[in-house]
Structure formats: C-alpha cells, structure tokens
Amino acid sequence: MSSDEFPKEFSPEELINLYKKMLLIRSFEERITKDAGKIKSPLVHPYIGEEAIAVGACAAINEDDYITSTHRGHGHFLAKGGDLNSLMAEIYGKKDGMCKGRGGSMHVADFSKHMLGANGIVGAGPPLALGVALASKLRNEGRVILTFFGDGAANQGMLHESMNLAAAWKLPIIFMLENNLYGWSTPSANVTAIKDFSLRAQGYGMKGLSINGNDIIEVYKTVKEAVEFARKGGGPTLIECKTYRWGGQTTMDADKYRSTEEKEEWKRKCPIEAYKTRLIRGELVDQQIIQEIEEKTLILIDESVKFSKKSPKPDPNTALDNVYKNPIEYGGN
Amino acid sequence: MEVIKLSGETKTMSGADAIRLAIEEEMERDESVFILGEDIGAYGGPFFVTKGLLEKFGADRVRETPISENAILGCAVGAAIAGMRPIAEIMFADFLTVCMEMIVNQAAKARYMYGAQISVPLTIRTPFGTGIMGAAQHSQSFESWFMHVPGLKVVLPSEPADFKGLLKTAIRDDDPVIFFENKQCYFRSGEVPLDKNFTIPFGQARKFTEGDDVTIVATGAMVQESINAANKLKEENIHCEVIDPRTLVPMDKKSILNSIEKTGKLLIVDEGCKTCSVSAEIAAFVAEEGFQYLKKNIIRLNTPDVPIPYSQSLEKQIVPNAKSIQDNVKKLI
Numbered sequence: 149m150s151s152d153e154f155p156k157e158f159s160p161e162e163l164i165n166l167y168k169k170m171l172l173i174r175s176f177e178e179r180i181t182k183d184a185g186k187i188k189s190p191l192v193h194p195y196i197g198e199e200a201i202a203v204g205a206c207a208a209i210n211e212d213d214y215i216t217s218t219h220r221g222h223g224h225f226l227a228k229g230g231d232l233n234s235l236m237a238e239i240y241g242k243k244d245g246m247c248k249g250r251g252g253s254m255h256v257a258d259f260s261k262h263m264l265g266a267n268g269i270v271g272a273g274p275p276l277a278l279g280v281a282l283a284s285k286l287r288n289e290g291r292v293i294l295t296f297f298g299d300g301a302a303n304q305g306m307l308h309e310s311m312n313l314a315a316a317w318k319l320p321i322i323f324m325l326e327n328n329l330y331g332w333s334t335p336s337a338n339v340t341a342i343k344d345f346s347l348r349a350q351g352y353g354m355k356g357l358s359i360n361g362n363d364i365i366e367v368y369k370t371v372k373e374a375v376e377f378a379r380k381g382g383g384p385t386l387i388e389c390k391t392y393r394w395g396g397q398t399t400m401d402a403d404k405y406r407s408t409e410e411k412e413e414w415k416r417k418c419p420i421e422a423y424k425t426r427l428i429r430g431e432l433v434d435q436q437i438i439q440e441i442e443e444k445t446l447i448l449i450d451e452s453v454k455f456s457k458k459s460p461k462p463d464p465n466t467a468l469d470n471v472y473k474n475p476i477e478y479g480g481n
Numbered sequence: 482m483e484v485i486k487l488s489g490e491t492k493t494m495s496g497a498d499a500i501r502l503a504i505e506e507e508m509e510r511d512e513s514v515f516i517l518g519e520d521i522g523a524y525g526g527p528f529f530v531t532k533g534l535l536e537k538f539g540a541d542r543v544r545e546t547p548i549s550e551n552a553i554l555g556c557a558v559g560a561a562i563a564g565m566r567p568i569a570e571i572m573f574a575d576f577l578t579v580c581m582e583m584i585v586n587q588a589a590k591a592r593y594m595y596g597a598q599i600s601v602p603l604t605i606r607t608p609f610g611t612g613i614m615g616a617a618q619h620s621q622s623f624e625s626w627f628m629h630v631p632g633l634k635v636v637l638p639s640e641p642a643d644f645k646g647l648l649k650t651a652i653r654d655d656d657p658v659i660f661f662e663n664k665q666c667y668f669r670s671g672e673v674p675l676d677k678n679f680t681i682p683f684g685q686a687r688k689f690t691e692g693d694d695v696t697i698v699a700t701g702a703m704v705q706e707s708i709n710a711a712n713k714l715k716e717e718n719i720h721c722e723v724i725d726p727r728t729l730v731p732m733d734k735k736s737i738l739n740s741i742e743k744t745g746k747l748l749i750v751d752e753g754c755k756t757c758s759v760s761a762e763i764a765a766f767v768a769e770e771g772f773q774y775l776k777k778n779i780i781r782l783n784t785p786d787v788p789i790p791y792s793q794s795l796e797k798q799i800v801p802n803a804k805s806i807q808d809n810v811k812k813l814i
C-alpha cells in the first residue's frame with residue numbers, strides 16, 4: 149500500500165496532531181522509564197518504538213468506537229484520548245489515577261473514551277472484543293473495536309478461538325497484531341514457524357495483512373479500510389504491524405538478550421522521526437514548530453508528574469470497596 | 482427463618498423447566514438479555530434446558546457457538562461491559578477448567594481493577610454433579626473454587642422454584658454470577674410461582690424442615706437426600722433442620738448460625754470432594770463465629786477426594802446419600 153501521500157481527509161492541523169500524539173507517548177514513556185526507580189513497580193511496559201501503531205490506528209476510528217489493549221497499554225490509552233494526568237497518577241498508584249490506584253500500569257482504562265482497558269493477561273483482550281463487537285452488531289450501532297495484542301499473544305489459544313468466532317459471526321473487529329519480534333525475551337521466530345502472522349487470517353476466513361507498523365500513514369490507511377469493511381458488515385480483519393520495542397520488556401528489564409546492532413538498526417527506523425521528516429518535506433511544519441511541540445510536550449509531562457506527586461495515596465480504608473456494585477450482605481431471613 | 486410457603490399461582494414443573502421459564506421471562510422483559518453456548522439452539526442443550534428458546538427469540542438472541550469456551554465467556558464478558566446482559570451456558574461445569582481465565586481474571590476483576598468504572602452484568606449457567614454415569618470429567622462439583630474468587634457471586638439452588646427465582650435475580654444483578662445447576666435437580670419437580678416478578682434475593686438460605694436436634698446444611702442434590710434422611714429420622718424421634726444456603730456467595734451465615742444456636746449440632750452434606758470444599762468453608766465460619774453454640778464436633782459428609790468413577794456401584798459408594806446422612810446424624814445424637 150502506498151503511503152507517500154497524506155490522507156486527504158486530514159487537515160494540516162490534524163496531521164500535526166498525529167505527530168504530537170506520538171511524541172506525547174514517547175515522552176511519557178521516557179519519563180516513566182527515567183522514574184522507574186521511584187515508581188518501584190517492576191511491571192511497567194513502555195511502548196517506545198511502537199507509537200505509530202496506536203496513534204495511526206486510533207486515528208482511523210471514531211470517538212465512540214472501542215479498543216482493548218495489552219499489558220503495554222499506555223500508548224493505546226493516550227492514542228484513544230485518555231487523560232494524561234490520570235494516566236500518570238495511576239502509574240504512581242495515586243487516588244486521582246484513572247482506576248483510583250486499583251489497577252496500575254497494566255490495567256489503565258478509560259471507559260468514557262471507550263478504551264476498555266489494558267490487560268495483564270497476554271491474549272485476554274481479543275475474547276472480550278468479541279462481546280463488545282456483538283453488542284454493537286445486535287444494537288445496530290455500527291461501532292467497531294480494535295483489539296491490540298502482541299506476537300507473543302498471537303500464539304495464545306484464546307486468540308485463535310476469538311479469530312474464528314469473529315469471522316464466523318462477521319463481527320466488526322480489527323485484530324491489531326503488534327509484532328515487535330519478541331515476547332519478553334523470546335524471539336517470535338524461535339516459537340513460530342511462519343514469518344508473517346497475517347497468513348493465519350486465511351485459515352479463519354478473514355483478510356490478513358502485514359504492514360510496516362512504523363509508518364503511521366500506512367497503519368492509518370490500512371486500519372481505515374478494514375474499519376469501513378467491518379462497518380459494512382464484512383467482518384473482521386487481521387493486521388500485523390511489524391515494529392520493534394526499543395527498550396527492555398519492562399522499565400526494569402536489563403535487556404541483555406538483544407544485540408546492540410539490532411536495536412540500533414530499528415532506532416534508525418524510528419516511527420516518529422520518519423513522520424517528522426515527512427511533515428517537514430510536506431512543508432506542514434518547520435524546525436521551529438517542531439521545537440515548540442517538543443517543548444510543550446515536555447511541559448505536559450512535567451505537569452502530569454507534578455499532578456501525580458500531589459495526588460493523595462488512596463485511602464487504605466477504601467481497599468475493600470467496589471469488589472461488587474453493592475457491598476454484599478449476609479442476609480438472614 | 483421460616484419454612485417457605487409459596488404464594489400466588491403456581492405450576493408443577495421440573496428444575497430444567499423452571500430455568501427455561503426464568504430465561505424466557507427475562508428475555509421477554511429485557512432486550513439486552515441474550516443467551517449463548519454450545520448446542521443450545523434447536524437441539525436445546527444436553528439437558529434440554531433451552532429447548533424452544535431459539536424458535537421464540539431467534540438466532541440473534543439464542544446464539545449457538547463453536548466449542549470455544551474462552552471465546553464464549555470472553556464474548557459474554559465483553560458484551561456485559563458494553564451494556565448487555567448475557568447468559569452464557571457452559572455445557573458441563575467440568576469444562577470451566579478451559580475458560581477459567583475469562584471468569585477469574587476478567588469478569589471477577591474488571592469492576593475493582595478498573596476503579597469501579599464499569600459493571601459486568603453476566604450470568605454463567607452450568608450443570609454439575611454426579612448421577613448420570615458421567616465419570617471423572619462430566620460429574621464434578623467445582624463450586625468451591627469460585628467462592629475463592631472475590632468479585633463473583635456463586636448461586637447453587639436445589640428446588641425448581643429457587644431455580645426460577647434465583648436465576649431471575651442473577652440475570653438482573655449487575656455483578657458476574659456463576660449459577661450452578663445440579664443435574665439431578667433438573668429432573669425433579671416442584672411447585673413454581675408463575676408470577677413474572679417472582680425473584681429471590683441472594684444471601685437468603687432456605688429451611689426445608691424444622692427440628693431442634695441437628696442442623697443439616699446441604700447443597701444441590703444433597704438437599705433432597707437430607708430431606709429424605711430427616712423424614713426417616715423423624716420416625717425415630719430425631720428432628721433435623723435441613724437448610725440449603727442457595728447462594729454460596731453471599732452466604733447466609735446468620736440463618737445457619739441461628740439454627741446451630743438452637744440445635745448445637747451441625748452436619749454439612751456436600752457433593753464436592755472434601756478438601757477445600759463448600760463444607761470446609763461452612764465449617765470454618767461456624768467454628769469462627771458460632772463455636773459457643775456447638776455441643777459436638779462438626780461433621781462434614783463429602784464425596785471423598787477421588788475422581789468420580791463411571792460405574793454406578795462405585796459412584797454410589799462415594800457420594801453421600803440419605804442413608805449415610807442418617808448414620809452421621811446419629812453420630813451427633
């Protein structure tokens with residue numbers, strides 16, 4: 149698919165916003181990585197290097213369309229319009245976090261934005277997407293859902309159950325496979341006999357595509373087409389986005405299992421740099437605007453850290469709240 | 482707690498028919514209710530509980546699925562998050578092992594870990610227990626596993642009227658409910674109220690017989706065995722109070738403790754194997770909260786810790802029955 153041209157439906161401002169969003173995610177994750185020692189949780193998974201997928205894909209759906217996310221979910225959260233401050237506060241485990249300090253990094257969610265949650269169980273998002281898509285279909289809403297998952301999750305049994313059922317019922321789901329070549333330390337090539345995961349789509353009776361996940365416009369255009377197909381009742385599509393995780397599996401992973409050469413090679417394919425170059429070439433921005441955007445982004449991140457530090461810790465006396473909608477009672481009659 | 486007398490117009494029907502009536506009434510009442518599972522359509526399910534629902538409500542709302550239990554429950558949880566009220570059928574409780582993920586890590590946790598942003602109004606129905614020569618993989622009683630999962634409600638009625646009233650409550654409940662249907666209770670008949678507004682609140686035990694001598698707490702098929710035992714023992718002037726908790730979470734501790742305050746003696750009869758069973762939980766809270774009432778040691782009469790054998794002569798040997806209940810009551814006298 150040619151992605152040389154910018155999509156015509158976007159205004160210059162909207163095109164620049166895509167850049168801003170990717171940069172926001174990048175800066176957010178860099179800050180989290182820098183502060184990892186302070187945050188203390190060893191289970192925080194940065195999205196650095198993969199930003200074009202979340203931002204490109206979410207740009208192709210409407211506000212009231214849904215997404216499910218993964219353990220590596222901050223990027224999805226921000227791309228779907230989730231609030232920066234409450235994301236940061238959640239990772240700090242504070243009361244003003246999106247999940248009031250109950251969920252943390254692996255469970256960030258903003259249901260008001262139809263971001264249905266990061267998930268700590270690899271491969272658990274796609275089965276949930278089935279029901280959301282079915283609800284949309286039964287109520288004739290025309291809403292679609294993007295379900296993000298990794299190359300590791302691609303080998304999870306429930307993902308396969310989900311792809312089969314989605315195709316059988318022609319559900320409006322886009323299976324967004326983020327192939328960053330590794331599941332934690334395991335190269336997917338060691339545990340998967342095929343090179344392109346998109347091949348699997350055919351076996352379930354849906355269309356499968358493998359694309360450059362570091363090209364935001366290619367991601368956008370591919371998802372857009374799949375979304376239009378799904379909205380028309382055509383059913384699901386599998387989109388494999390090839391990409392790379394720049395950092396360790398988590399903010400605390402020493403990442404000794406991947407070569408420096410490999411990492412450097414992928415850094416040269418930076419999705420944000422590539423898009424920036426294009427914006428400059430298209431004369432949509434110049435160096436000065438870029439610099440302003442970078443500065444403003446860092447201010448936003450600083451503010452979110454300040455907000456999070458100021459936010460109180462959750463009241464320990466609320467630890468038992470909200471297990472059920474109403475506290476369960478031991479009736480007696 | 483009084484022995485319940487049903488009011489209003491009633492009809493004699495089997496447990497299976499009472500369940501179907503509850504589903505039918507709730508599907509008529511609320512558009513967002515639908516049912517999904519394996520072979521539940523024209524065939525009506527292995528115990529014919531859903532027979533006729535497809536003809537009445539159509540294939541959109543009576544959805545036959547592939548044999549993909551994680552997809553079934555994932556779909557149900559996702560639909561519940563999106564505002565539907567799904568009823569998912571798992572063909573045999575034994576198959577819950579392949580979809581624990583969606584129950585334990587998703588349905589039960591979503592409200593709490595996402596900071597109370599959402600509810601999961603889901604009902605999972607599943608037949609369990611011995612009595613059909615089902616052998617080791619089609620006869621198990623797993624209910625105690627789910628009592629160990631905060632966020633779930635666990636319902637296990639034994640009488641047709643209770644099936645109807647409690648299933649309607651389950652469907653209307655905003656939290657995930659797992660509804661265990663004892664296979665033998667499917668076939669037994671009883672009076673069932675025809676009132677469409679007949680519901681039974683969770684957390685209220687039911688007393689079947691009055692007595693001052695021994696409290697028998699029993700669930701599922703063990704309730705009828707206990708009633709039969711109590712009727713026999715009456716001839717010997719031994720008076721037992723047979724109590725069915727009906728919901729295991731929430732558990733009506735108060736009614737059980739009140740009865741023990743009167744009798745001072747407790748026999749718990751449970752079809753599940755003994756270690757970490759429902760009987761273990763009941764014995765534990767009685768020891769903790771009602772020790773002062775006990776005049777004798779508590780007796781737990783369970784199926785022993787053994788896979789369920791196929792041959793009837795073996796199965797009958799291990800599952801508690803009216804005779805073994807009588808013998809154990811006498812140990813307390």
Ligand SMILES: Cc1ncc(C[n+]2csc(CCOP(=O)(O)OP(=O)(O)O)c2C)c(N)n1
Nearest residue numbers: 220268269270298299300301328330331332
């Ligand atoms: C069911 C399950 N198994 C294992 C893990 C531990 N784990 C967390 S992330 C991860 C790697 C996942 O790889 P992938 O799906 O490719 O996503 P990526 O981390 O590369 O984004 C593993 C093994 C888990 N959280 N859940």
Ligand SMILES: [Mg+2]
Nearest residue numbers: 298299330331
């Ligand atoms: Mg991966």
